[in-house]
Amino acid sequence: MQIVTDKATAAPEPLLIIKRPGVWSPFALGEIWSYRDLLWALAVRDVKLRYRQTALGVVWVVLQPLLAAGIMSFVFGIIANLPSDGLPYFLLSYTGMLGWQAFNGTLSKAGQCIVGNSQLVSKVYFPRLILPLSTVLSTLLDFVVGFALLLVLMGIYNVRPQASLLLLPVLLLFLIALAVGVGLWLSALMVTYRDLQYVIPYFTQLLMYASPVALTVSAVPTRFRVFFFLNPLTGLLEAFRWAIVGRGTVSGIAIAYSVVVTVLAFILGAFAFKRMERSFADVI
Amino acid sequence: MSSKDLAISIRGISKAYTLVHNGLKSPSFREVVVDRLKHPFRKRETETFWALKDVSFDIKRGEVVGIIGRNGAGKSTLLKILSRIVEPTSGEAHLFGRVGSLLEVGTGFHQELTGRENIFLNGAILGMRREEISKQFDAIVDFAEVERFLDTPVKRYSSGMYVRLAFAVAAHLNPEILIVDEVLAVGDAQFQKKCMGKMGDVAKSGRTVLFVSHNMSAVEQLCNRIVWLSEGQLHCDSYAIETVAREYLFGGDGHDNTFWTAAEGEKGSEYFDLRRIAFESEDGSPLPRAVPNDQPMYLVIEGDVETLDSSLLIGYTVVNADGQTVYWSVHTDAGEDHAPPMTVGRNTLRTRIPSRFLNEGTYTIEVTACLHQRLWILEPGKSGPSITFSIAGGLSDSAYWYEHRAALTAPILRWESLTAEMADNRNRDRKF
Numbered sequence: 001m002q003i004v005t006d007k008a009t010a011a012p013e014p015l016l017i018i019k020r021p022g023v024w025s026p027f028a029l030g031e032i033w034s035y036r037d038l039l040w041a042l043a044v045r046d047v048k049l050r051y052r053q054t055a056l057g058v059v060w061v062v063l064q065p066l067l068a069a070g071i072m073s074f075v076f077g078i079i080a081n082l083p084s085d086g087l088p089y090f091l092l093s094y095t096g097m098l099g100w101q102a103f104n105g106t107l108s109k110a111g112q113c114i115v116g117n118s119q120l121v122s123k124v125y126f127p128r129l130i131l132p133l134s135t136v137l138s139t140l141l142d143f144v145v146g147f148a149l150l151l152v153l154m155g156i157y158n159v160r161p162q163a164s165l166l167l168l169p170v171l172l173l174f175l176i177a178l179a180v181g182v183g184l185w186l187s188a189l190m191v192t193y194r195d196l197q198y199v200i201p202y203f204t205q206l207l208m209y210a211s212p213v214a215l216t217v218s219a220v221p222t223r224f225r226v227f228f229f230l231n232p233l234t235g236l237l238e239a240f241r242w243a244i245v246g247r248g249t250v251s252g253i254a255i256a257y258s259v260v261v262t263v264l265a266f267i268l269g270a271f272a273f274k275r276m277e278r279s280f281a282d283v284i
Numbered sequence: 285m286s287s288k289d290l291a292i293s294i295r296g297i298s299k300a301y302t303l304v305h306n307g308l309k310s311p312s313f314r315e316v317v318v319d320r321l322k323h324p325f326r327k328r329e330t331e332t333f334w335a336l337k338d339v340s341f342d343i344k345r346g347e348v349v350g351i352i353g354r355n356g357a358g359k360s361t362l363l364k365i366l367s368r369i370v371e372p373t374s375g376e377a378h379l380f381g382r383v384g385s386l387l388e389v390g391t392g393f394h395q396e397l398t399g400r401e402n403i404f405l406n407g408a409i410l411g412m413r414r415e416e417i418s419k420q421f422d423a424i425v426d427f428a429e430v431e432r433f434l435d436t437p438v439k440r441y442s443s444g445m446y447v448r449l450a451f452a453v454a455a456h457l458n459p460e461i462l463i464v465d466e467v468l469a470v471g472d473a474q475f476q477k478k479c480m481g482k483m484g485d486v487a488k489s490g491r492t493v494l495f496v497s498h499n500m501s502a503v504e505q506l507c508n509r510i511v512w513l514s515e516g517q518l519h520c521d522s523y524a525i526e527t528v529a530r531e532y533l534f535g536g537d538g539h540d541n542t543f544w545t546a547a548e549g550e551k552g553s554e555y556f557d558l559r560r561i562a563f564e565s566e567d568g569s570p571l572p573r574a575v576p577n578d579q580p581m582y583l584v585i586e587g588d589v590e591t592l593d594s595s596l597l598i599g600y601t602v603v604n605a606d607g608q609t610v611y612w613s614v615h616t617d618a619g620e621d622h623a624p625p626m627t628v629g630r631n632t633l634r635t636r637i638p639s640r641f642l643n644e645g646t647y648t649i650e651v652t653a654c655l656h657q658r659l660w661i662l663e664p665g666k667s668g669p670s671i672t673f674s675i676a677g678g679l680s681d682s683a684y685w686y687e688h689r690a691a692l693t694a695p696i697l698r699w700e701s702l703t704a705e706m707a708d709n710r711n712r713d714r715k716f
Contacts, residue, residue, distance in 0.1 A: 125368040
């Protein structure tokens with residue numbers, strides 16, 4: 001036996017040791033970086049597949065928010081006649097939809113990603129975090145197209161971009177981080193509880209009406225605003241619109257609250273995912 | 285073995301699955317919540333199932349290891365653990381090199397994407413960098429023979445083309461350790477041959493291959509070592525591929541095969557046509573598969589002779605689970621005068637297998653037959669008829685040594701004590 005131990009100490013370091021990790025093992029960020037090509041390949045796959053064999057193709061990326069903004073403007077702007085902070089109502093709805101879709105697109109795709117790729121998860125190893133992260137890239141692509149259209153719309157409505165536009169990437173980052181945080185948690189839970197597939201769309205639809213997407217905070221009666229701001233999306237979306245068109249009811253406290261919730265959601269989501277990912281292949 | 289040559293070291297790997305018996309087969313979230321509310325204090329009835337239990341072995345660099353075993357023996361679980369898809373419940377595996385694993389042909393292939401797109405996607409999924417795929421692209425297309433259909437969605441491919449392309453990507457992975465599950469079961473014969481060739485190339489280039497298969501001829505062709513799992517445990521680990529593969533084929537894993545009979549109507553050599561092999565006790569009753577070492581054991585060989593030849597030699601070899609031949613006995617060993625006479629027609633030979641000689645373990649007895657220095661009728665190690673039995677216990681009458689000995693055989697030998705005077709006399713004798 002002694003000989004065996006001597007050999008073991010003289011052996012070169014193994015490249016990898018497979019064993020059951022402790023509960024709080026660190027994130028292998030370096031490994032995720034080494035799989036960046038897979039991240040990209042999966043994102044490209046998702047984008048290609050979405051519009052392959054569709055007649056209108058990429059036009060859908062533009063058409064979806066346009067139609068949604070159109071119907072919202074009709075209902076909230078014309079029928080309900082809500083205040084618009086002096087903006088054309090369509091532009092208000094469209095900026096709201098742009099921010100909302102960045103959040104909602106990431107959340108719904110990230111939430112589905114593990115179950116949707118169960119074949120991969122049960123047959124190949126890669127850092128599982130790659131799957132939810134890859135959904136972000138396709139959301140970003142949609143955002144770029146939507147943003148280009150926004151610039152066209154602003155030209156049509158003769159609304160000048162403000163210097164605050166420079167803050168937009170930061171706000172976008174927070175919107176997506178919040179979505180990824182919640183999405184990580186949901187995607188891991190969905191492996192065991194498939195019902196979440198049906199619950200999530202319903203829940204996000206409710207959330208949309210509880211957020212300043214097709215309406216502004218100024219349309220909300222003052223006594224309800226505190227509750228409205230409890231939704232972390234409210235601060236982020238209102239600031240998002242403010243960054244583009246320079247109008248909106250934004251307070252430092254609301255932003256700070258949203259940022260704290262986002263950071264917490266992201267960290268907790270990541271750890272929840274980390275804890276649950278170990279058994280994905282066993283359960284899926 | 286130098287530790288520098290180590291590719292994989294598997295140390296006490298176990299994998300447990302918990303089977304839950306609570307009446308809810310695949311619970312939905314609501315059902316779980318309702319169930320918890322209804323029975324807040326009820327403990328769920330669970331049962332632990334060990335897919336792998338304390339499996340340990342080392343694999344050297346450049347070895348091609350065939351992993352065999354019945355369904356549910358734990359082969360796939362082991363590969364999944366080594367591929368990091370599932371984690372072990374306990375134990376460790378040390379990997380000394382980059383691992384590429386192919387547990388299924390075409391994982392991650394997408395029907396709607398073209399061949400070209402799938403090559404890049406699948407390569408990335410298997411862990412290849414983009415530059416590597418670009419560099420290997422032509423070789424992959426060449427191997428798969430799909431140049432003309434590169435820009436066609438793979439859903440329009442024939443199943444053969446699809447499988448070829450999928451295997452081609454994985455085959456060009458170039459890892460230091462290649463793990464392959466039963467993938468050769470798909471595709472036509474020509475493709476399988478091609479795959480085998482490719483895997484042979486991988487092995488020849490000095491890389492380590494782990495290969496699960498039910499196809500014993502593929503294992504024999506490709507592997508230089510065989511690991512047999514049975515019910516989650518290491519049943520046998522050997523370099524004697526043919527012997528073990530044969531034992532596996534003849535159902536040595538839990539099946540009785542202490543006798544063998546030739547199929548009706550099947551005819552062997554005119555010099556000696558083996559009809560029956562049996563492992564019997566002294567009175568001719570069949571012995572169980574596992575016998576204590578102190579019990580008398582007899583081997584009965586029955587065969588027909590059509591043309592009598594005086595140089596006919598009948599014998600048998602005893603091969604242990606490691607593939608080592610423990611001994612080889614021939615019916616004329618005691619001298620031609622004492623050998624049982626052979627006659628035209630049915631011959632039934634009986635020979636005693638030495639008691640208290642073999643070690644604890646499983647043995648394969650293979651009958652041999654030849655015309656001395658002229659013709660092999662039944663050559664050892666050539667998948668001829670064989671039987672299997674095990675020695676368990678009865679290794680000695682001492683309370684200290686009754687289990688497997690760290691040796692090839694475990695003979696019980698006589699020991700005596702010499703008095704000082706006798707020892708002196710002997711020494712003096714030797715001097716002069």
